[in-house]
Amino acid sequence: MRLASIVFIFDSQDRVLTGLKRKSYGAGFRSVPGGGIDPGESPEDAAVREVMEEAGIRISPQDLLSFGQVEFSWEDNPSKTHRSHVFVAHVQSAEVCESEEMKDLHWHSRNEFPFEKLTPKNRPLFRAVLNGERVDRRFVFRGDEHIRTEAL
DSSP states (O other), rough: EEEEEEEEEOTTTSEEEEEOSSSSSTSSEEOSSSEEOTTTHHHHHHHHHHHOOOOOOOOGGEEEEEEEEEEEETTTTTGGGGEEEEEEEOOSOOOOOOOOEEEEEEEGGGGGGGOOOOOOOGHHHHHHHHTTTTOOEEEEEETOOOOOOOOO
């Protein structure tokens, strides 16, 4: 199973940062910084690295608040199953810069968040985190359809 870390970064105005993924799964859709955990790397270190690589923001492991883990699984394709450590970080101010992974970085308020611009698999996760909920959930899909949510 692939393991990853993802980070929801909020600014001092309580807006969350997203960018358009340039490549790999989710290309052309909005997402938050994140990616695979390298061998020997902690989930926190992977989160810090991915935020720097994808958005140009320097944070430290101490800036991260764990929001649990989320697993995405597909009834029609179990080999796609992957699990992500979900973190939230707050920054007072940050200049963002586009990267090979993400472009069109933008801060969004919670009440005007463009859920329709996310991949279908990310919508239930984003709704939970933006509502302040820990995740610790498995989101089960059939194709692009979210069919149920289970506790991990």
